[in-house]
Amino acid sequence: MSNEDGAVGRAVAVGVVAPVVVCVAAVVIELAVMGDVPDPVATHWGGDGPDGFSSTAFVPVMTALVGGVLPLVLGMSGLRSLRRGERGFVLRLMPAIALGLAVLMGVLMAGTLLIQRGLADAADAPSILPTLTIGLIAAAAAGAAGWWVQPRHEERRPAAVVAEPLSRAPGERTVWLGRAEMRPAALAAVIGGVAVATVAAIATWVAGDAAVAWIVTGVAVLLAVLAASFTVFHVRVDAAGLTVRSAARLIRLRVPASDVASAAATHVSGLAQYGGYGIRQVPGATAVVLRSGAALEVVRRSGRRFVVTVDDPATAAAVLAAVAEDARAAQD
Template identity: 45%
Template sequence: MAADRSRALSRFVLVGVVLPVVLAVVAVVTQLVVLPRVPDPVAVHWSAQGVADGFASPWLYPVMTLLLAGGLPLLLSLASLPGLRRGHGGPTYRFMGATSLGLAAFLGVMLTWLLVMQVGLADASDVEAVWPAIIGAVLAGAGAGVAGWFLQPHVDQPAPTTLPATPITLRPGERAVWMRTTSLGRGATAAIALGTLLVAITAVAAYLSGAEAGLVWILAGVTVILVVLSATTVAFHVRVDESGLEVRSVLGLPRFRVPLGEVARAAAVEVAPMGEFGGWGIRLVPGRFGIVMRAGEAIEVWRGEKRRFVVSVDDAATGAALLEALAARSRTTAAR
């Protein structure tokens, strides 16, 4: 099993990091070679009819290729590496590696093709329709993604490990409260910040290159949404008391509650964000809803047979034990 996970890690690094970097470098070098032979400005935007209607400096292509074809795949892969190093597995990691390679191939081929097809033109407005470049890039990205999937071995995600907890005994009428704050790790926070920055840079580049106002506004709107989502989901307060379990953003919203009457069972478990939930933050997978801020200990609450709520937090064993004790006392009181 250890050998399988070591092989999965090495293949993921090859598919999700090394090959995307190689593709991005090849694309940028190719663009730099043809740069003296293209018009200035070059076409950077085409209408729905395939006619060039936006123009900018030729240097925009290698810069955008470096940021997008190189930066985005690395962002996806580097966010997954910590979990793989801890021995986590599952199809999500395999998919992330394949997606990184496919994204690098798609963006590298498309941006390079769009520049190369303007070689020798006196005026960039005479450039051909953009559709062959888009179709070729989609095929290249899809092919690279499929190849990236099969280059990586299949490794299952281990079942969650239940952590030992000391039972808590509560006397009738005794009050108890447990509180903690949980937040994203530095790596995940940096990944979110870099992703938001890349979208913002793309919006500025679209504006400076004379792109359609609608596209610029969409990119600007996405940037604002990412900033708001990041601010409201980067850290949460977790509280266990007589009302149940509450998980609330440090900004107040969003807020999630599991009333004491819905707690069938609670336990402290080890979670692997990427392997079990496909990432960090507010996550929903079949049968489980989670506030997953990092790998490690978490409180898991069973709300009946098929629904579970998970929140990753320090000292999860104490929080889960108190929630169990409060729920047990509540059931005993209700039965009298």
């Protein structure tokens, strides 16, 4: 019943089979011309011609990684959700992006070698701009074709359990306090990134150029602020409604109690449903997704959804449903 539209097969064809074919074709072309190009070969261009060079063998390896593995991760991210019968904008978009990315990288990497055929010295390599232009146009065309080949997605999401309002004694005040947090492993990676940037900043102040040190320090501070802003959110359900606030207090998102049509416990998948993690905007919904898993889903009176990943969303939804009921009663 869940796949009568054939969306799973088309998503596999667009997001898995086609990128693999494109990537393999690019690698085959690269291997075929490998004997005719200089070694090392130009792999990076600046304003006045090539300024970065790598071993020729590096090109097919990079093609396989960036043009093969990365698109596959994107293309396969939504397949599980599709098989479960879920449909939506991002689930249709991801395979198309995977294909576009594979085409872009395939054209760019294979083109890098093709334009250097017959050269004795890679420093004489012509401009990469025409290749880049062709790659971008081909990628856009492939992405668009990938989008249209897939069937129209009627929005279908995992079943959300709409909460009954929490029963309360008259005059009793109820609040729910929780946190939206990243998984410990993901958080460790973020903290590691901030630590590396900080060490790099200190190192450049000690042993490098002051201008570079300023830039690296700026990056380290920006990363630290972003990490503090986006890794932990405090979630509060009280008489005013739902409030989601970043730990560093820079960001505050609210759904007033009077604007709550219904509240439910659901499950979300960050990559498949929202195209990633953080504060996400997709058609019909705003979401604060710090991990995949249990989440509180609020439907506003406009029909728009607000989703935030929390532990024990059922209790949060019951409290929110209760305060929404109070707010409606107060209005009438």
